[in-house]
Amino acid sequence: MGYEFSIDDVEFLRSRYGEKALQNTASLTLTPDALLSEMPDLRSRYGEHAPALVETVRTRRKASSKLLHADRILASDTALQQATAAPVAAHRAADIAARHPGAVVHDVTCSIGSELMALTTTDGISGAIGSDLDPVRLAMADHNLSLDGERRRPWLLARADALAPVSEADVVIADPARRNARGRTFKLDELDPPLLELLSVYAGRQLVVKCAPGLDYRLLCDRFGFDGQVQVVSLDGGVREACLWSESPRPARRATVLRTGTDAYEVTSDDPDELDPAGVGEWIVDPDGAVVRAGLVRHYANRHGLRQLDPQIAYLTGDHVPPGERGFRVIDQLGVSEKVLRGALAAHDCGSLEILVRGLDIDPDKLRKRLKLKGSRPLAVVLTRIGRTGTAFLCEPGVRAAVAG
Structure with missing residues (x-):
């Protein structure tokens, strides 16, 4: 839990003196280690409001990618989250x-x-x-x-x-x-x-x-x-x-x-959702999470002329990648045993690996460690199932298709 502000804290921070205190505090690093030396000085200058100053500046730094006027807002860390x-x-x-x-x-x-x-x-x-x-x-x-x-x-x-x-x-x-x-x-x-x-x-x-x-x-x-x-x-x-x-x-x-x-x-449930039969194309596309969570994978696939690898799995495939989306060009289709994967990755000189998983109980981080990659080439592998069969697709690194205009 972060610092709990009081009304007095907010009134102080909104005052001209508080604004100047925030400017002074913003010049400090405010890392956990640095606070050991910075906080005593802040307390000597600003008394009981020192924690509010620290919390505000640190929250503003976190808010820079989330809120407008992030460098001037008042918010606690909890409120920002x-x-x-x-x-x-x-x-x-x-x-x-x-x-x-x-x-x-x-x-x-x-x-x-x-x-x-x-x-x-x-x-x-x-x-x-x-x-x-x-x-x-x-x-x-x-x-x-x-x-x-x-x-x-x-x-x-x-x-x-x-x-x-x-x-x-x-x-x-x-x-x-x-x-x-x-x-x-x-x-x-x-x-x-x-x-x-x-x-x-x-x-x-x-x-x-x-x-x-x-x-x-x-x-x-x-x-x-x-x-x-x-x-x-x-x-x-x-x-x-x-x-x-x-x-x-x-x-x-x-x-x-x-x-x-x-x-x-936007993709909606009123959009058409008829697709060609499942199969493997040149590219594999992992739809945006909003499309998946909303249950609109088929509707999205229809819009872009894609099809599913399997009717029950959200991965899509086709001969192109929709604008703005990431796609993985398929190199090979394999089994999912670690022995098979390790051999294929070694043959392709794989040194770093992005792992995508749907429909299988596999921890990507643990699997990557067990594969013991020693090569120099970056690759990706898509692990899923087709029907009841676990299947791995060895792919080139993911690329994002250009957006027209």
């Missing part, structure tokens, strides 16, 4: 604006305001409300929303329980906490606030709920009757969240793939 990455929040805000032009949006678990920062700078959204039970995080959100203030739509902050509605906003956003005393949880009844209670309290309203990417949305739909839309979102190859939209538009499922520097794309 829970915050929505700026590109994901911006895409959702644009989505809401397109579905509900002119909407007022209420984030009922706003924390430090990462979602509000996107909502209040998106055309088509007329205003935003943020509420939270934690007064410290609300104070941080107030600071963060004040950054670049001239571009922001009207906003309001309030201390309130997410399960006790306090506004009639057109759209409600919620992000239940996914950690408890035992650590991270994926159980629907252990989220805070509980997911089923959220859905009940806001029944009949436009509700958007951000959940962990490992959410069992099939259970939610099949057992608890959720009939809205499930959106799985990835950013730069990492699956970030499963987002529930309580309204019931088609498609029922969609995968949203966001990548820095390129246009986003």
